[in-house]
Amino acid sequence: MIRKAGTSETRLPKVLILGGGFAGSNVLREAQKTLGTRAEITLVSQDNFFLFTPMLPEISSGMLHPSDISTPIRTFCKTANFCHARVLSIDLDSKEVKVVRIFDQKEMVIEYDYLVLAMGSKDNFFGNVNIEEFAFTVKTLEDAIAIRNHVVSVLECADQEHDKVLQEQLLRFVVVGGGFAGIEIATEINHFMHDAAREFYKNIDHERIKVIVVSARNGILPEVGEELGNFALDYVRKSGIEVITNTKAVDAGEDHVLLSDNTIIPCATLIWAGGVVVEPLIADLKCQHGPSGRVVVDQYLRVQDRHEIFALGDCAHLVERNSNTVYPTTAQIAIRQAKAVAGNLAASIGGNESAMVSFDYKNKGVMATIGKRVGVALINGRKIHGFAAWLLWRTFYWMNLPTNEKKVKVAFDWMLHLVFRADIMTVGFIKKKTLTRLETPIYSILERSKDESENLTYL
Numbered sequence: 351m352i353r354k355a356g357t358s359e360t361r362l363p364k365v366l367i368l369g370g371g372f373a374g375s376n377v378l379r380e381a382q383k384t385l386g387t388r389a390e391i392t393l394v395s396q397d398n399f400f401l402f403t404p405m406l407p408e409i410s411s412g413m414l415h416p417s418d419i420s421t422p423i424r425t426f427c428k429t430a431n432f433c434h435a436r437v438l439s440i441d442l443d444s445k446e447v448k449v450v451r452i453f454d455q456k457e458m459v460i461e462y463d464y465l466v467l468a469m470g471s472k473d474n475f476f477g478n479v480n481i482e483e484f485a486f487t488v489k490t491l492e493d494a495i496a497i498r499n500h501v502v503s504v505l506e507c508a509d510q511e512h513d514k515v516l517q518e519q520l521l522r523f524v525v526v527g528g529g530f531a532g533i534e535i536a537t538e539i540n541h542f543m544h545d546a547a548r549e550f551y552k553n554i555d556h557e558r559i560k561v562i563v564v565s566a567r568n569g570i571l572p573e574v575g576e577e578l579g580n581f582a583l584d585y586v587r588k589s590g591i592e593v594i595t596n597t598k599a600v601d602a603g604e605d606h607v608l609l610s611d612n613t614i615i616p617c618a619t620l621i622w623a624g625g626v627v628v629e630p631l632i633a634d635l636k637c638q639h640g641p642s643g644r645v646v647v648d649q650y651l652r653v654q655d656r657h658e659i660f661a662l663g664d665c666a667h668l669v670e671r672n673s674n675t676v677y678p679t680t681a682q683i684a685i686r687q688a689k690a691v692a693g694n695l696a697a698s699i700g701g702n703e704s705a706m707v708s709f710d711y712k713n714k715g716v717m718a719t720i721g722k723r724v725g726v727a728l729i730n731g732r733k734i735h736g737f738a739a740w741l742l743w744r745t746f747y748w749m750n751l752p753t754n755e756k757k758v759k760v761a762f763d764w765m766l767h768l769v770f771r772a773d774i775m776t777v778g779f780i781k782k783k784t785l786t787r788l789e790t791p792i793y794s795i796l797e798r799s800k801d802e803s804e805n806l807t808y809l
């Protein structure tokens with residue numbers, strides 16, 4: 351209990367969780383168990399749903415539907431409150447957070463006694479404003495829907511385009527980033543485009559579809575090690591995707607991407623999966639930060655000298671003691687950290703700090719899908735590839751879906767896709783801003799004269 355200032359009355363301690371992703375939602379769920387009615391818990395998130403990001407690329411290919419992988423945060427709220435708002439600023443001294451309500455933009459201030467920072471990360475464009483303007487990203491549900499609609503629009507356009515040069519340009523997709531998100535979105539799109547073109551678009555020679563992955567490293571998927579990384583690279587190339595290694599995308603326009611070796615790739619689509627960085631309002635907090643702005647926390651996931659504040663997930667910087675490396679930005683780590691934070695919050699609120707547990711987690715494995723029923727997995731040092739790895743990926747992530755309802759929906763959609771053809775319907779809701787980004791490159795390419803387009807250097 352906390353004594354109200356200037357009175358003898360007491361009130362429950364206020365726990366404020368910022369962010370409703372893997373980290374925030376799981377702190378909420380666990381803290382309701384560990385704290386019961388001993389605290390007033392509120393979660394603030396700009397999205398009113400929890401997004402299961404590992405399956406986000408499957409939204410872009412139409413394999414899954416948006417509602418399959420998003421769960422309303424209120425379904426997790428047993429005793430806790432939910433506030434659908436965007437965080438504007440955090441005052442660590444007055445222990446106040448300013449938020450703006452999503453619906454009507456009304457600003458509000460929320461006080462806290464304990465704060466949990468779980469606002470994840472955002473795409474890092476390394477200051478390149480052109481890439482930021484012209485690239486699609488793969489971070490939110492809206493991103494995935496925008497990519498899906500764009501891919502279908504490109505097919506529709508290309509089917510009616512009789513100029514072969516322009517048709518090839520429309521059908522050329524550049525994905526920047528050879529990590530999990532980049533490879534999974536590239537392989538999903540590659541599959542979907544080829545299947546859809548064969549089935550429905552009679553004027554498109556599917557050989558003309560070209561997905562190009564640009565990786566700044568010597569290969570792809572460095573997290574799975576050299577051997578599996580090489581297997582993945584070979585497989586991805588054999589499935590028709592061009593992988594350009596040791597190269598960066600350095601600039602972009604409406605209808606092209608410029609690489610660090612001065613190659614210009616004419617294309618209608620640039621998808622950026624080139625890295626993440628924390629939100630500026632987290633990076634600017636008056637506390638210690640890691641190199642990418644993540645908040646430095648101790649082994650109990652508390653912020654140094656601010657023990658009433660916990661940080662976890664993508665926005666926290668914690669060094670793993672055994673390996674002396676920083677914990678990676680993965681859902682697995684965020685889920686494990688959430689459990690520790692909920693326990694440590696209860697210990698702290700109960701005045702029993704000696705009961706706090708230090709966070710020590712050894713990553714048991716990493717997995718990725720790299721094509722139709724093919725994957726790579728590194729589990730406890732064991733290397734698995736092919737169908738078995740793909741099945742492991744599906745089983746593991748399916749089991750980790752947050753509710754039984756989502757498990758049924760996802761399983762059902764996966765089964766439907768075994769039987770039925772690719773779904774080429776565009777999904778209805780897209781914000782105006784996304785629509786502009788979606789359509790500009792296509793119009794721009796179609797308006798270009800053939801002569802102009804021939805001035806560009808082709809790969």
Ligand SMILES: Cc1cc2nc3c(=O)[nH]c(=O)nc-3n(C[C@H](O)[C@H](O)[C@H](O)COP(=O)(O)OP(=O)(O)OC[C@H]3O[C@@H](n4cnc5c(N)ncnc54)[C@H](O)[C@@H]3O)c2cc1C
Binds near residue numbers: 370374396403
């Ligand atoms: C395409 C893709 C595929 C991935 N695949 C895998 C995988 O296979 N395995 C794996 O382990 N990891 C994967 N990841 C990484 C994983 O998604 C992240 O590490 C994980 O989501 C981190 O959890 P988090 O809660 O810290 O952040 P997030 O899940 O990003 O949650 C952040 C939350 O904060 C909210 N928020 C942000 N800013 C504000 C604000 N200003 N105001 C209010 N709310 C705000 C957001 O709406 C969101 O609810 C993938 C990521 C992507 C993008």
